[in-house]
Amino acid sequence: MPTFEQLVAEGESVPTDGWDFSWFAGRATEQRPGWGYAALLADRMSRASAAADLQTGGGEVVATAPRVPRQFATETWPPNAALACRRLPGALVVQVAEHSPLPFRTASLDLVTSRHPTYTPWPEITRVLRPGGTVLTQQIGHGTNRELSEFFLGPLPPPRSTVYDRRRTLGDLDVHTLTEATCRVEFFDVAAVIHFLRKVIWTVPDFTVARHHDRLRAMHDHITEHGSFLSHSRRVLVEARKPLSTAP
Template identity: 40%
Template sequence: MAHDYETRVEEALRAGLTGWDFSWLKGRVDGEGPSWDYERLARARLSHARSLLDIDTGGGEFLASLAPLPPACAATENWAPNLPLARQRLSPLGVEVHRASGLDLPSGPFDLILNRHGLLDAVGIRAALAPGGRLLTQQVGSRNQLELNEAVCIPSPADPDGWTLDVAVRALEGAGLRVTTAREEMGSYTFRDIGAVVFQLRAIPWQFPGFEPSAHEPALRRLDRHIGSAGGFTVHDHRFLIEARA
């Protein structure tokens, strides 16, 4: 079947968006990913924790993959469509899932707080950590995939320097935490077809607010032609990793 522009866009619009499941993009994108392995780091720290909080757990996919989990385990999620998914996945593992934003955390105290691409409230995290407790977070920085905003003519919603490693470290140290690891990278991420671009624009609406393919069709068609001639469109993922102790 011929995969022209309309077909690929329609495929991307039909694709489901649940939890943090980006499996639809498999084979349509290539990404280096950061040099660190967040999952491996999280697993290593779980062995020393008796209580755990996972902030902005999405559909609970990542946290469930870390099982077995500590005896006392909680997670937060504030997006209504994700809540039943997270509870269905995590409740059998003994995880209490709270409807809460990253600004309204369970009181704890927790030996370990994980935060993978969630809201990072330094003061709230400091209050929720047990003495000597540890935060491990991987964040999406404000310079993330800005080339895509430019290509599709969607203004970036934030100051490119508004959320960087330095900004986050200052906030955590200002809240009384001791930062022990701080790393930041810009990794290449290549879209191989226009459907992958449309899916990404739908999947992270905070970066592409109000996205509708019909409203951006001329820019999307130009990008489709570029991908066809160049074999892909490369952007850069802005990621940073922080570990901190109470």
């Protein structure tokens, strides 16, 4: 069985590019929401003629769906944008700063998608959608992996209502689906915890192995005693449509 030091070294060495979580196989698990985002994405993409996937990461999720005649993707981090260009041949991948306007013409898209964005530009999405166009997104809910965050940071304020917060930000879009799920997340060794915290950086802001060495040792001892560390993610499914134009 690997020692604590060996697991720490492994967790620090794994590349964090992209949103491919296959490295975690056998080391961590995350329950999926019952709505099946990948199947919903495939269905909506199969009926679209012009679509954009926002904060696509390395294009891992949208690459599993049918291609559309005019396909676009945006990404904020250059290494991920390079991965997406290779993974999505035929699509135009654009590197865009997180809070910048979307690089698409007004009313030019009939589908906008995004899985686990760190920021959702709802007014910009409304602008680029055609009347009757759809936005489909699976979002990270408030309080996701709270147990993991509190293990390193101590007690945190109670999470606010994610569904209420999302509904308030949707503006003029007509809500079709707005629902939330709580899912089990289980880590089976401290290397998986380290890699996750290096990859999903908002879980423990400013995480480093050196800064959090004592808590990592405590995490290793907890997993050794109990077999795993249990946390929970919160996921929110949003599907909304831009109203049809009522102009004469």
